Amino acid sequence: MGTWPLLLLLLVATAQAQVCSVNQTFFEIEENTTLSAPLLDIYVPEDQQVTLGPSSTLFAFRIRGTQLFLNITPDYEENSMLQAHLECKRGDTVVTQLRVFVSVLDVNDNPPVFPYKTKQWGVPEDTKVKATVIPETELEAQDRDRDDILFYTLQEVTPGASDFFSLAGVNRPALQLDRSLDFDALPRMTFQLLVRDTQEENKQPSHSATATLILEVQPADLRPPWFLPCVYSDGHVCIQAQYHGAVPTGHRLPGPLTLRPGPIYAVDGDRGIDERIIYSMVTGHEDGTFSIGADSGNLTMAKSIPSPQTFVLMVKGEQADGARYSVTQVTVEALDANGSLPRFPESLYRGTVALGSGPGVAVQDAAAPPQPLRIRAQDPEFPDLNSAITYRITNNSNFRMDGEAVLTSALLMQAGVFYAEVEATNTVTSGTATTVLEVQVSEQEPSPTGTTLRPPTSSMPGGPPGMGTSPSPPSASPGGSSAQTSKPGTSLPTSPGSSRNPWSSGTPVNEESSTAAKPISNGDRRFSTVEMAVLGGVLGALLLLALIALTVLVHKHYGHRLKCCSGKALEPQPQGFDNKAFLTKDEANWEPAPSPPPSPAPPAPPKPAPPDAEPQEPSPHSPAPSHRVPESPAVAPDGGSPAAVRSILTKERRPEGGYKAVWFGEDIGAEADVVVLNTPGSEVDGAGDSGSEGGGDEGADAGPGGRGQDAPGTDSIYF
Secondary structure (H helix, E strand, O other), rough: HHHHHHHHHHHHHHHHHHOEEOOOOOEEEEEEOOOOOOOOOEOOOOOOOOEEOOOOOOOOOOEEOEEEEEEEOOOOOOOOOEEEEEEEEOOEEEEEEEEEEEEEEEEOOOOOOOOOOOOEEEEEEOOOOOOOOHHHHHHEEEEOOOOOOEEEEEEEEEOOOOHHHOOOOOOOOEEEEEOOOOOOOOOOOEEEEEEEOOOOOOOOOOOOEEEEEEEEEEEOOOOOOOEOEEEEEEOOOEOOOEEEEEEEEOOOOOOOOOEEOOOOEEOOOOOOOOOHHHHHHOOOOOOOOEEOOOOOOEEEEOOOOOOEEEEEEEEEEOOOOOOOEEEEEEEEEEEEOOOOEEEOOOOEEEEEEEEEOOOEEEOOOOOOEEEEEEOEEOOOHHHHHHEEEEEEOOOOOOOOOOOOEEEOOOOOOOOEEEEEEEEEEEOOOOOEEEEEEEEEEEEEOOOOOOOOOOOOOOOOOOOOOOOOOOOOOOOOOOOOOOOOOOOOOEEEOOOOOOOOOOOOOOOOOOOOOHHHHOOOOHOOHHHHHHHHHHHOOOOOOOHHHHHHHHHHHHHHHHHHHHOEOOOOOOOOOOOOOOHHHHHHOOOOOOOOOOOOOOOOOOOOOOOOOOOOOOOOOOOOOOOOOOOOOOOEEEOOOOOOHHHHHHHEEOOOOOOOOOOOEEEEEEOOOOOOOOOEEOOOOOOOOHHHHHHEEEEHOOOOOOOOOOOOOOOOOOOOOOO
């Protein structure tokens, strides 16, 4: 009995030695791991061979000899479990089958991926707050790492967009609305959606991805029509305009009324929808005086108004789809038009035209050539009557008005500056206004800057004929009509021309009234430029001759002080010998000096001055131009001799010295009529002798009682 168990164990060991076997049948390997060493060793009997069975993972293993190798780099996302099916055969008979399993462990090696790069989504403007705008399934990302948890972040690209949208959660990318949308404020918002497969940004390994979200706000019909211009209290409310206008009594205006602050015009408050507006009158149209255009909103008169009164009209602007409407008020005053005067925006208009232009040539605007000059007037009380204003030139036949344009009416053959008066007449109110037109007729083309050259004028009352100061124009305040807000389908009155800055002022002149009031032009001058140049040359020559004569006079009067005469030393001259007529301007008082007593010798009349001598200009300090030069007695140095007092006027040139005299020359030509002698004195006795001689000659002529035969006249000599 004891030998049987031993025999049985021997048979089992013999059987095991005849089959294949392995030490381990289960392995764990991280994905992306490459194994170069054998996975395991296989025990194979000598009469058998081992192969991979059909249930093995395809291409995952290989057998080299009795060793099993991993043939691939495992990837958890592709295959998380690998199997090697081992078959031991003896010939074609399978003796033993073994199975080896390799479990692939997951590693975070794949980034999350959005199924889109950019997603556009339309959001209605009236979407409720806290509503889900985009569901989670539309925004979530995919990660091949099956065990990864994704974290989302919404980043704004459009400033302020994050105030309107947010994500439902950090792991839930559903987009929800946090604030009411405003199409006018933000019609389009852009976000960047970020996803990460780790919660911490700096954790390794970590992967992320981004996508772009574009949200387009779809406008909703939230606001009624708005009458413009309006004041916005916020982005949703408009304080609408109310309109005012004035019409003349007794007249029916043919066109649309001009209203303040602008024409009747409404727009859909929802600009994104921009529904068409239809206009109608709710009240105020019962008597049929006014009517309104359904599409344009233009208010027109159906009939005239006989007496002044005020109309209050209620105008409705309704969307074409009938969803919403608004109402505003229009006040129209019918006023008496008598006394309403038009006004020119400018008191002076400047134009240019080429020399030699014939009739019908347009005058260009001096401020903006080659644009034609436009002259417009306005009626501040009735802007609708601006089209009824006519224009004409009243005082210049060279130009005429063609509507608001200035044209030439004659051939312009003279260059210069021409002035004209332009009269505006309102044919409805009969009011008139005037302004000044200045036209530069020049051979040169107008300067692009609009600069014109004006002829020189003189403000001196004694100037040459044809020259004078340019009169200043009457001031005219510009028209008072307010600017109109343009809108489609609305006819507006013609606005005034561009503002100009007048260079100078001028008044209209009437060429029929008097020659003194004619416009200043080259043709009206009595002196041409050449003549004025010749006149200047002549005056310069006369001035030069006067300076030469003055030099000679001074030399003869003071020459004795600069040179010696007859070998005598110069002696100082007493102040009493100076002729008071030659005092300085500040010292001379032009009062007659006391004359010496008459001499018993008969008076000898002085030689009259040549008739061609030109009288000198009297000093402004002289009491009368007919006074002759007063005599000044010459006082001898001794002062006690009867002959010490003598006259300084003489007809003969005396050689003796010691006194000054005025000598009426007869032999020195017509260039000088009077020569002042100041001969240096030699002896006191000589002065006394000459004094007695001279006293008889001139005593009567220079006496205090009479003037002798040399009465003042045209040949008299004046200082």
